[in-house]
Amino acid sequence: MASVLWFRRDLRLRDNPALLAAAESGPVVPLFVVDPVLWERAGAVRQNYLVASLRSLGASLGRNLLLIHGRPEEVVPRIAKAAKADAVHIAADYSPYGQARDARVGTALKKTPLVRTGSPYAVAPGRVTKADGTAYRVYTPFFKAWLQHGWRAPADDPGDVEWWMPVGCQGYPSPPELDIALPPAGEDAAWERWETFRATGLADYAELRNRPDIAGTSSLSQYLRFGEIHPRSLLTDLGDADEVFRKEICWREFYADVLFHNPSSTTHSLDPRYDTIMRWTKGKQAREFLEAWQTGMTGFPFVDAGMRQLRDEGWMHNRVRMVVASFLVKDLHLPWQRGAEHFMHMLRDGDVASNSHGWQWTAGCGTDASPFYRVFNPIGQGEKFDPDGDYVRRYVPELAHIPGSAVHQPWNWIDGYAHGYPEPIVDHAHERQVALADFAAIKGR
DNA sequence: TTTTGAGTTGTTCGA
DNA sequence: GTCGAACAACTCAAA
DSSP: OOEEEEESSOOOSTTOHHHHHHHTTSOEEEEEEEOHHHHHHHHHHHHHHHHHHHHHHHHHTTSOOEEEESOHHHHHHHHHHHTTOSOEEEOOOOSHHHHHHHHHHHHHTTTSOEEEOOOSSSSOTTSOOOTTSOOOOSHHHHHHHHHHHOOOOOOOOOOSOOBOOSSOOOOOOOOOOOSSOOOOOSHHHHHHHHHHHHHHTGGGHHHHTTOTTTTOSOOOHHHHHTTSSOHHHHHHHOOGGGHHHHHHHHHHHHHHHHHHHOGGGGTSOSSHHHHHHOOOOOHHHHHHHHHHHHHTOSSOHHHHHHHHHHHHHSOOOHHHHHHHHHIIIIISOOOHHHHHHHHHHHOTTOOHHHHHHHHHHHHTSSSSOOOTTOOOOHHHHHHHHSTTSHHHHHHOGGGTTSOGGGGGOGGGSTTTTTTOOOOOSSOHHHHHHHHHHHHHHHHHO
């Protein structure tokens, strides 16, 4: 009997338990459904990356990837019927949209089972709980329990799979052309990046990961996002000395767990007081602030460098993500949701769980005891984590003439504004006080 | 059961 | 310049 293996965010053949499950019963129909909802949501950068990844997967299947455009609840049953499949195999998707979609597809499949094997996580969301069975809301206890829970060994190599296309394949979708270069997509590229990072970056990761001027991070985020490599594969290769990197992988799992238990937290603050009490900037001023932030024209060099990196590369260093997020929420007083939407539209690694809860953490309405007084100083952060100013000069050419660390304070440089760089759109010290006062009002309720 | 201490990523102020 | 304290309120786990 044939079966259908429906790829979604697991675009790989290695360490793929759902593939093993599918291959057990005979020929496998490798299906990818171009879901118009997710496609529209992705934005041009992720659309391009997805197509590149699908092409890579297709090549590794000997051009047998079955691409069909349409709503999954319509497409998947149709393909299963055409293949006379005994089952449709998937890796579980724990995102709110994925859960709802898979429920609809399961219903539409009627008697053909939708079999979930594995997930994009080492430990599936919902598995790690407190002693009373409820979900964690603080990271460190979660991390301890997650380690304690442990995970399976990577899945075996699938060997020779008989790929089969029972119907004609539709073409790859055509995203708008980009004038930016994305990293190489696909499973082989993911493993190559991982091996390079293991050999050259992992030992210094704890020290250098916060330096956006240095390539100190793993650059694996888009590979994890699209499942071109599984986190279990990374964890298996880690040693005792790699605790900091292990914890970063666990953050991804923690936020997936938090979102699983709070499906509305993509748009609603975990702390419900937050959405109703904060006094946000409104009207024309809000639109102008948002545009200045999005285009990297706030007059704060480190913030603007980050926002331009996002625009130019579809990616931003994590340290800078926190700084620009803090700036949007606590200096410009705009809701975290506006920033999260922009990130999801622009990021090649955009993941709804990590993105929503990264933003909520920064905004101070999410998990963990994010102290209300934690307002990042955009200048101080730049001087601390981009000490030579190289990061700012790389992305903000109007400041390229200012040497060293002085680039973080163009107002103190004699020709600082000679090349059209804008002056600061807000007074950070003042806005910090406003944010603290707002937050104190929330906590009083 | 109650208490206690710690909690990703910070900043400012005053000694 | 460096350094420690202070900046709430709540979650969680261990004592």
